[in-house]
Amino acid sequence: MKVIRDPEKLNRLLKRLSRSGKSMGFVPTLGALHLGHLSLIKQAVKDNKVVVVSIFVNPAQFGKSEDLKKYPRFLKKDLELCRKCQVDFVFLPSDLIMYPQGYSTFVDVKGLSSRLCGVTRPGHFLGVATVVVKLLNIVKPDNLYLGQKDVQQSIIIKRLVEDLNFPVKVKVMPTVREDDGLALSSRNIYLNKQQRKEATVLFKSLWLAKSLIQHGQRDAQRIISRIKQLIGHKKQAKIDYIAIVNLKSLENIKKINQQGCLIALAVKFGKTRLIDNFLINNV
Amino acid sequence: MKVIRDPEKLNRLLKRLSRSGKSMGFVPTLGALHLGHLSLIKQAVKDNKVVVVSIFVNPAQFGKSEDLKKYPRFLKKDLELCRKCQVDFVFLPSDLIMYPQGYSTFVDVKGLSSRLCGVTRPGHFLGVATVVVKLLNIVKPDNLYLGQKDVQQSIIIKRLVEDLNFPVKVKVMPTVREDDGLALSSRNIYLNKQQRKEATVLFKSLWLAKSLIQHGQRDAQRIISRIKQLIGHKKQAKIDYIAIVNLKSLENIKKINQQGCLIALAVKFGKTRLIDNFLINNV
Numbered sequence: 353m354k355v356i357r358d359p360e361k362l363n364r365l366l367k368r369l370s371r372s373g374k375s376m377g378f379v380p381t382l383g384a385l386h387l388g389h390l391s392l393i394k395q396a397v398k399d400n401k402v403v404v405v406s407i408f409v410n411p412a413q414f415g416k417s418e419d420l421k422k423y424p425r426f427l428k429k430d431l432e433l434c435r436k437c438q439v440d441f442v443f444l445p446s447d448l449i450m451y452p453q454g455y456s457t458f459v460d461v462k463g464l465s466s467r468l469c470g471v472t473r474p475g476h477f478l479g480v481a482t483v484v485v486k487l488l489n490i491v492k493p494d495n496l497y498l499g500q501k502d503v504q505q506s507i508i509i510k511r512l513v514e515d516l517n518f519p520v521k522v523k524v525m526p527t528v529r530e531d532d533g534l535a536l537s538s539r540n541i542y543l544n545k546q547q548r549k550e551a552t553v554l555f556k557s558l559w560l561a562k563s564l565i566q567h568g569q570r571d572a573q574r575i576i577s578r579i580k581q582l583i584g585h586k587k588q589a590k591i592d593y594i595a596i597v598n599l600k601s602l603e604n605i606k607k608i609n610q611q612g613c614l615i616a617l618a619v620k621f622g623k624t625r626l627i628d629n630f631l632i633n634n635v
Numbered sequence: 636m637k638v639i640r641d642p643e644k645l646n647r648l649l650k651r652l653s654r655s656g657k658s659m660g661f662v663p664t665l666g667a668l669h670l671g672h673l674s675l676i677k678q679a680v681k682d683n684k685v686v687v688v689s690i691f692v693n694p695a696q697f698g699k700s701e702d703l704k705k706y707p708r709f710l711k712k713d714l715e716l717c718r719k720c721q722v723d724f725v726f727l728p729s730d731l732i733m734y735p736q737g738y739s740t741f742v743d744v745k746g747l748s749s750r751l752c753g754v755t756r757p758g759h760f761l762g763v764a765t766v767v768v769k770l771l772n773i774v775k776p777d778n779l780y781l782g783q784k785d786v787q788q789s790i791i792i793k794r795l796v797e798d799l800n801f802p803v804k805v806k807v808m809p810t811v812r813e814d815d816g817l818a819l820s821s822r823n824i825y826l827n828k829q830q831r832k833e834a835t836v837l838f839k840s841l842w843l844a845k846s847l848i849q850h851g852q853r854d855a856q857r858i859i860s861r862i863k864q865l866i867g868h869k870k871q872a873k874i875d876y877i878a879i880v881n882l883k884s885l886e887n888i889k890k891i892n893q894q895g896c897l898i899a900l901a902v903k904f905g906k907t908r909l910i911d912n913f914l915i916n917n918v
Contacts (some may be wrong), residue, residue, distance in 0.1 A: 363802050371654050414875050454883075456745045457764070457798035482739070485768070515740035516765075516770040521647050566830040600737075608694075 353435045355442045359450075359490045362443050366404065366491060375480065378493035378520075382422040383407040384538035385433050388528040392497040393437045395525055404491050405434050406443040412451065412458075417503035419623070424538050426459045428564070450486065459485045461508045461515070466468055467602040468504050468616055469627065472592050477508050484509055488518050489521065493524035496520050501527040501535050503616060508600065527628070529555065535628045547596030550586040554628040556620055561615045562630055570608045570635075572596040575615075583619060592618035592625060601630070610635055636718050638725045642733075644775045649687065649774060652784065657684035661776035661803075663767065664691040667707040667821035668716050671811040674910045676720045688717050689726040695734065696762030697739075702877040702906070705794055707821050730853040733769065742768045744791045751787050751899055752910065755875050758795070760791050763775055764829050767792055771801050779803050783817045784810040786899060786912045790885065809909070812838065818911045830904035833869040835888040837902055837911040840865055840877070845913055853891045853918075858898075860869050866902060875901035875908060891912065 365575045368374060377396030381389050396403045400576040407430055410631045414420035418578050427444075434442050435562070439459075458478055464470075465477035496513070513522055533555030534548075537564045543551055555577050557579040564575050576594045594617045605613055616629040653659060660679030664672050668690075679686045690713055698705035702834045717725050719805075740762055747753075750759035771779070779796070781789040789807045796805055811819045816838030817831075826834055840862040847858050857876045866872050877900045881888050888896055899912040 359800055360802075363800070367802070371656065373654065454794075455798055456747060457795045458745065459740065459768075459799075460743060461740045485742075486798075486800045491804065514741045515738055515769075516742075517642055517646070517648070517769045519643075519772065520870075565774050 353431075353439055353442065355431065355444055356622070357444050357446065357449070359443075361405075362441065363490050366402070366441070369402050370492060370514055373500060375399055375495070375496045376402045376404065376493045377406045377489070377497060378491045378498045379403070379486070380406060382409050382423065382538065383405055383430050384426055384541075385430045386536045386538060388435055388499050388501060388536040390437060391528050392499060392525050393434070393439060393524065395488075396495065396497050397438050399495055399523075400433075401548075402440050403438070404441045404443060404493065405439050406445075406487055408443070408445055408450065408483070408487075410450070410479055411485040412448055412482055413476050415475060417553050418473070419539075419542075419547060422449065424541055432561070432609050443487075450483070458482050459511050459512060464504070464511055464602055465506050468495055468593060468595055468597070469618060470504070472618070472625075474553055477505070480505055481512050483507060484512065485516070485518075488513075488520060493520055498522060499527065500523050500524050500631070501537065501628065503603065503614060505633075507600075533559075535626075537626060542624040543621055546586050547624065550588055551619075551621055551626055553583050553589055554617060557617060558628060558630040560630065561596075565632055565635060566609055572604070572606055572608060572634050575608075579617070588621050592619040592620055608632070608635055636714075636722055636725065638714065640727050640729065640732070642728060642769075645687075645724065646773050647725070647773070652685050653775060655886060657675075658778070659683055659685045659687065659774070659776045659799050660778045660780060661687045661770070661774045662691070662737050662780045663689045663691075663742070665692050665706065665708055665821065669811075669819045669821060671782050671784060671819040673716060673720060674811050675782060676717070676722060677808065680721050680776055680781050682726075682733040684724055685723050686721070687724045687726060687776065689728075689770055691726070691728055691733065691761055691766070691770075692764040694730055694914075695765055696759050698756055698758060701756070702822075702825075707824055707906070721886075725823050726770075728747055733766070738792075741765050742795060744795050747787070747791050747885055751876060751878055751880070751902060753787070755901070757907075760788070762872045763788055764791060767795065768799065768801075771796075771803060776803055779805050781805060781807050782810065783807050783914075784791055784820065784911065786897060786914075787885065811914070816842075818909075820909060822907055822909065825903055825907040828843050830871050830907065833871055834902075834904055835910055836866050836869050836872055837900060837909055840900060841898055841911060841913040844879075848891055848915055848918060851887065855887070855891060856895075862900070871904050875903055888902050891915070891918055
């Protein structure tokens, strides 16, 4: 496994491999790897001859009041995990090499970026879209692996890949969960004991919604009210949003129809903001 | 020479050629080819094994009140010229294949895009940057050829290529001019006889500025005043801007120093807006 910090060097090396016809899989991460990331990496290893993982805590996707500085960093452990998973290249750029002085170019996926998490995290998806375009140009993968947990991110990246004609296939892997249903996230380590216990309410809320729909409920507002009630019982939980939206446009829907929908929510526990979602198909 | 309308088909064909190690040159155009375009194409043919020319009147870079609909289109002649120049592929996409329903992604080169032509053409360079990213992803050239006449465009594209890590070399070719100095432009055909005659004032203004600098003038405002006087004598000329700017930031400068500068101007003759510029080096 090679750890490479210079984008041009990585690009040169990968270009050579790509010319020899080897299919390439790419998993972009912020590090602090957990079993969710590993499921993407394992799938990439299964599907491709060459696998690249990037570890980059992208400052452009953090708001000024967000947790950029204290975002968990476990580089040594991350590299060990990548090695064990038989990753071929880890791309480990510095902030300055990604955003040198005079950096000016930003990629905006309009509409999609301002909904759901985009409301409380303005600029977040601008940063995500921008760094993904950069990474795709450096790595030029055949297959890109993303996690269903960050569903808005994966929808935005699919949109930009299609809009900007990137010749890459986007593969979205299922959310990996703890035994009690909590979706794995690098931010879970911020939770204290009480918060960790209460955090299962995200998963429970999604199950509640799913079960209501299975029992015939089609009114989005009624489902949302029931979830609000459920979360209301948790002392440390503060709802950011609960939304039932169209899967493509991310616009709120009133009635759940046969096309299904996306149920997504964000809840804060102290300073820690957690997200989760269920896709509802074939209603 | 192959004329291809489908981005994915072109991408597939070119990928095969690129894998066989052939260097690729790309000349993006809006069609209505003149000797300026041909100088780019000839240089591309000289430098590369495979040459791609795109002909696409990109709606995203035209303002609502601009000349998108009446922009000159001479497809048959354009294709003939490309054939004569030994172009290998002409990419000829439709508006709908480039911007299908639901299209949402835009590339913004902040700062640079809002100066000079960006003041009277807001959104123009957003459209340029966006289509160039799309074209670079479809063609994946080694070398990209642009004209010095559209200097702001070439500076913005160089910036986005660097910022977004596109592995392509940008080559800017000198402005091609008529015998009387008028820079070639597809829009010159809009000019009536009187306007055509007066339009040489752009070139004359740049020469005046150059000569003043050569004789020791360093005050940008004084040079601009002299140009204003000169253009003031032309009955149909209406100044959009005359600017003396830093070559990298495109910000106005007060004093011309050893690093040189860019003198750029835009002048309207009736509805036709013409631009021209001189680079001043080694003062």
